[in-house]
Amino acid sequence: MSYPFLSKINEPSQLKQFNLEELRLLKEELRAFIIDVVSTKEGHLGASLGVVELTLALHYVFHTPNDLLVWDVGHQAYGHKILTGRRDVFFTNRQKNGISGFPKRSESKFDAFGVGHSSTSISAALGMAIASQLKGDVNRQHIAVIGDASIAAGMAFEGLNHAGVTKANLIVILNDNAIGIDPSVGALKNYLTKAKVGHKPKQDNIIEALNFTYKGPVDGHDLPSLIAALEELKSKKGPQFLHVITKKGKGLQKAEENQVKYHAPGKFDKNTGELLPKNNQDLPPKFQDVFGLTLVELAQNNEKIVGITPAMPTGSSLKYMMQAFPDRAFDVGIAEQHAVTFAAGLATQGKRVFCSIYSTFLQRAIDQVIHDVALQNLPVIFCIDRAGLVGNDGATHHGVFDVALLKSIPNIIIANPSNAIDLRNLLYTASLGLNNPIAIRYPRGRGEIKDWQQAFEKIEIGKAVELKHGNRLAILNFGHLLPQVESAVNSHQQKEEIGLYDMRFAKPLDFETLNQIFSTYQYLITVEDAAVEGGFGQSVQALAQAKGFTGKIEKLGIPDYFIDHGSTEELHEEVGISSTQITQKIDFLLDK
Structure with missing residues (x-):
C-alpha cells in the first residue's frame, strides 16, 4: 500500500502545511500504516488506533519538541513515533536492536519522557512546566496525555492535586475510552461515564474543584473539533484539562469489537482483522x-x-x-x-x-x-x-x-x-x-508440562530438591530456567561429574542441602532469571563464604544494566542464561 501523504512527513512541523482535507486523508494513511506493520510484526494495536486523530491534532497545534508532549504508559504512542522521524524504522518496533515499543528519551528528542508504567505523565509534565516557569519560559506548553484507567491511580491524583495550586502551563488530556488493557473499574469510571453521555456536573466537577479549567467532552475522532479545542487551550495560561472521548481500536472493526484481545493481538490479517491461527493445540498451559x-x-x-x-x-x-x-x-x-x-x-x-x-x-x-x-x-x-x-x-x-x-x-x-x-x-x-x-x-509464557493438574502435594517451605548427584560441579537452579539447565547438563560429556539442584526458595535458603553441596563440590553455578545483584546467587555466595567454602562460584542471571527489548530467547542468550551459555560456563569451570 502506498502512503502519499504520510511519506511526506519526516517531522511534525511539516503537518502545518496541510489543510484539513489533507489531514483527513493523512489520518487514514496513519491508521492504515499502523495496522499494516503491527499485523505482521506484532505489538500494541488498539490504543494507538484510538488516538490517531488526537496524535495528529497535538502535533499540528503544538510545536514539538519545544512544546513537551508526555504520553502516559506509551501503548498509544505508535502514531507519535511514526510522525516524529521513525516511520521508516517502525517495522523494527520491539525487535532486538530496533526501536522501543514505548517512548524513550534516548531514542528521540520528541520523546519528552520515558514511560512504561502508567499514571506518571501528569507528575512528569508538571515537573517540566515548573522548570520552564523557573527559567522564565512562559510560552512553552507541557501536555500530558493520560487514559481514564491510568488517571484513577493514586499518583495521577497526586499530580493533579499539586498542579491545581500552581500557575504552570500544563494541559492534561484525558483520553477516555473506558478501558486500559481490561475495562476500567471504579467510581471515577462511573463519574466519567456520566460526563460523556451529556450530564455536565458543574457543582461537583472534580476537575474544576482541583483548580483546572475543564473543557469537554470532545469527540476524539473529530479532527476539526480536536484542533479547535487544543487551539483554545493553547491560548490560555495555567492548568488546563481536556476530556476527549475515543474508541480503542478505532478503524479496525475486530479491534473495536474485542478491545481486550486486540490490545496486543499478535499477528492478524490487516484487511479483515482476523487473528492468524496459532499452533496452541496440545501445548502446555501458560x-x-x-x-x-x-x-x-x-x-x-x-x-x-x-x-x-x-x-x-x-x-x-x-x-x-x-x-x-x-x-x-x-x-x-x-x-x-x-x-x-x-x-x-x-x-x-x-x-x-x-x-x-x-x-x-x-x-x-x-x-x-x-x-x-x-x-x-x-x-x-x-x-x-x-x-x-x-x-x-x-x-x-x-x-x-x-x-x-x-x-x-x-x-x-x-x-x-x-x-x-x-x-x-x-x-x-x-x-x-x-x-x-x-x-x-513465575514467568511469562508456557512451561513444558502438559499433565499439570495432578493431585495436590504440600511443599516443605525452604527445602531444595536434589535432581542429580555429581562430584565436581553443582548447578543450583532457582526458577523456570530448569529445562535450559537440564539440557546443558544432560548433553555434557562430563555429566557424571555434574550435580543438579532445584533450590525452589531464595528465602529461607536450604542450609542443610547447601552445607552438603559445599562439602561435596569444587565448583558451583547458580542460575536465576532475576538480577544477580542482590539475588539468589549472592545469598548462596555469602553463605558459602561464611561456611569456609574455597571453591569457585559463578552466578548466572541478569547483569547490572537495564536489558533492552528482543525475543526472550535472544535476551537469554545475551545475558548468559540460555542452554548454550550455561554449557559454556560448565566447560570453562571443568576445563580449569
Whole structure:
C-alpha cells in the first residue's frame, strides 16, 4: 500500500502545511500504516488506533519538541513515533536492536519522557512546566496525555492535586475510552461515564474543584473539533484539562469489537482483522493460567480464599476466579499500593489472600509490602507474574528486580517454582495457611508440562530438591530456567561429574542441602532469571563464604544494566542464561 501523504512527513512541523482535507486523508494513511506493520510484526494495536486523530491534532497545534508532549504508559504512542522521524524504522518496533515499543528519551528528542508504567505523565509534565516557569519560559506548553484507567491511580491524583495550586502551563488530556488493557473499574469510571453521555456536573466537577479549567467532552475522532479545542487551550495560561472521548481500536472493526484481545493481538490479517491461527493445540498451559485455574480449584474448597489484581484480570488470569466467585475476586484498577494494603486488611480478618501482580508493577508497592504486610507479618500470598525477562516489551516491563527488592525484607518467604506442578503445589501449600507472607514468582509464557493438574502435594517451605548427584560441579537452579539447565547438563560429556539442584526458595535458603553441596563440590553455578545483584546467587555466595567454602562460584542471571527489548530467547542468550551459555560456563569451570 502506498502512503502519499504520510511519506511526506519526516517531522511534525511539516503537518502545518496541510489543510484539513489533507489531514483527513493523512489520518487514514496513519491508521492504515499502523495496522499494516503491527499485523505482521506484532505489538500494541488498539490504543494507538484510538488516538490517531488526537496524535495528529497535538502535533499540528503544538510545536514539538519545544512544546513537551508526555504520553502516559506509551501503548498509544505508535502514531507519535511514526510522525516524529521513525516511520521508516517502525517495522523494527520491539525487535532486538530496533526501536522501543514505548517512548524513550534516548531514542528521540520528541520523546519528552520515558514511560512504561502508567499514571506518571501528569507528575512528569508538571515537573517540566515548573522548570520552564523557573527559567522564565512562559510560552512553552507541557501536555500530558493520560487514559481514564491510568488517571484513577493514586499518583495521577497526586499530580493533579499539586498542579491545581500552581500557575504552570500544563494541559492534561484525558483520553477516555473506558478501558486500559481490561475495562476500567471504579467510581471515577462511573463519574466519567456520566460526563460523556451529556450530564455536565458543574457543582461537583472534580476537575474544576482541583483548580483546572475543564473543557469537554470532545469527540476524539473529530479532527476539526480536536484542533479547535487544543487551539483554545493553547491560548490560555495555567492548568488546563481536556476530556476527549475515543474508541480503542478505532478503524479496525475486530479491534473495536474485542478491545481486550486486540490490545496486543499478535499477528492478524490487516484487511479483515482476523487473528492468524496459532499452533496452541496440545501445548502446555501458560503459567498465568496455571495460577488462575488452580486458584479457582482451591477457592471451591476454601471459602476464606480471596483474589486481588491491580487492573490485570486477563493478563494474570484472575478472570477465572472473578467469573466463578465474583464476590471474592477483585480488580482494584491501576493501584498496586492499594492492592497490597487492601490485601493486608483482608488478611487481618483471617482471609487467605492471593494478590496477583506483575513483577514490574510490584515495584510500585514495595513500601506497602514492607510496612503493611511484612512488618505486621500478615500471611498475604503474592503471586508475582511475569517474573524474569519478558521479551519485546523491554526494560520497562522485565520483572528482574523482585528477588533483590524482597530478599532484604524480614518475615517474607521467596519461592520460585521450576514448573507448573510446583507452582500448583506452592499455591496449595500457601492456601493451607502460613505464618508469614510469601512471594511466589513465575514467568511469562508456557512451561513444558502438559499433565499439570495432578493431585495436590504440600511443599516443605525452604527445602531444595536434589535432581542429580555429581562430584565436581553443582548447578543450583532457582526458577523456570530448569529445562535450559537440564539440557546443558544432560548433553555434557562430563555429566557424571555434574550435580543438579532445584533450590525452589531464595528465602529461607536450604542450609542443610547447601552445607552438603559445599562439602561435596569444587565448583558451583547458580542460575536465576532475576538480577544477580542482590539475588539468589549472592545469598548462596555469602553463605558459602561464611561456611569456609574455597571453591569457585559463578552466578548466572541478569547483569547490572537495564536489558533492552528482543525475543526472550535472544535476551537469554545475551545475558548468559540460555542452554548454550550455561554449557559454556560448565566447560570453562571443568576445563580449569
